[in-house]
Amino acid sequence: MAAQKYLLYHYNPNKVAAIIFIALFAITSLLHSFQLIRKRTWYFIPFLIGGFFETIGYVGRALNAGQSYGNWTTPPYIMQSLLLLLAPALFAASIYMVLGRIIRLTDGESHSPIRVNWLTKVFVAGDVISFLAQSAGGGMLSQAKNSSDSKRGENIITGGLGIQVLFFGLFIIVAGIFNYRLRAMPSLRSKQLTVPWQSYLFVLYGASLMIMIRSVFRIAEYVMGQDGALLDHEYYLYIFDATLMFFTMVLFNVYHPSRIITKESLKRDYAHDPESQVSQDSGYELRHENVQVGHK
Numbered sequence: 556m557a558a559q560k561y562l563l564y565h566y567n568p569n570k571v572a573a574i575i576f577i578a579l580f581a582i583t584s585l586l587h588s589f590q591l592i593r594k595r596t597w598y599f600i601p602f603l604i605g606g607f608f609e610t611i612g613y614v615g616r617a618l619n620a621g622q623s624y625g626n627w628t629t630p631p632y633i634m635q636s637l638l639l640l641l642a643p644a645l646f647a648a649s650i651y652m653v654l655g656r657i658i659r660l661t662d663g664e665s666h667s668p669i670r671v672n673w674l675t676k677v678f679v680a681g682d683v684i685s686f687l688a689q690s691a692g693g694g695m696l697s698q699a700k701n702s703s704d705s706k707r708g709e710n711i712i713t714g715g716l717g718i719q720v721l722f723f724g725l726f727i728i729v730a731g732i733f734n735y736r737l738r739a740m741p742s743l744r745s746k747q748l749t750v751p752w753q754s755y756l757f758v759l760y761g762a763s764l765m766i767m768i769r770s771v772f773r774i775a776e777y778v779m780g781q782d783g784a785l786l787d788h789e790y791y792l793y794i795f796d797a798t799l800m801f802f803t804m805v806l807f808n809v810y811h812p813s814r815i816i817t818k819e820s821l822k823r824d825y826a827h828d829p830e831s832q833v834s835q836d837s838g839y840e841l842r843h844e845n846v847q848v849g850h851k
Contacts, residue, residue, distance in 0.1 A: 688715030
C-alpha cells in the first residue's frame, strides 16, 4: 500500500486574506520604520524586524494560495512557516527592553524584583532560547517529508513556545510587582514626571497578553497535531495569530515608546537645573517644585 502523501496545508490557503494582512503589516511596519528613524529608538529594531517578518510571511502564504491543492511549492511554505512563527519573539525582545527603560526613567530600580541591569538580559536571554528552539523546530517542520518528521519538529516548536509563555508570564509578574510597589511608594522622580509612564505599563501588559494568547494558540495547534481542528481550518490562524499580532504592532504605533523614552530622557545628570529638564523629542518633563523654608 502506497504511503499517504504528506500535505503542507490541510486546506486551500486563502489568497485574499493573505493579501489583506500583507497590506496591513506593511503599513504598520513602514510607520514603525518612520517612527524609529525619526525618534532614533534603536532598541525597537527587533520589533520592526518582526513586522517585516509578518509581512513577508503572508507573502509566502499568498504565493502558496495561488497554487493548486496539494501542489504547493516548498520555498513559500518555509517562508511563511518560519517567519510567522518567529516574529512574536522579536516583538517580545523590544517589549522587555521597554520595561527596563521605564524602570530607569522613574528611578524605580529599588522596586523591581530583578535588578534592572539583569532584567533585560534575563528576559532577552529567555527570548533568544525560545527563538532558537522555534527556529530549529520550524526548520524541521517546514522540510518534513512524513508525519514522524513533522511530529519531531512540532515537539521542538512546542518547547520553544512553552519557554516563551513562561518568560512572558514572569515578565508580567515582574512588571506588576514593580508597578504596585512604585504606586505604593513613589520615587521622587516618578512623581515629577509628566509623561504617562503608568499608561505605558498597561500597554506592555496588553501587548504581552496578546502575544501570550497567540503563543498558547500555537502550542495547542502543535499539541493537537496534524489531525487537530486548529490545523484543519485556516481562520484560526487569522484570528489568534495574524489579528493579535497586527493589533500588537498598531498598539505600539499609537503608544510608541519614543513618547516617553529617549536617550535624553534617561540621562541622570542634567547640565543645568537638576530638578527641571525637558526633552523635546520624548515630551519628557520634570515639574519644578518651589520649596519655601520659613524662619521661626
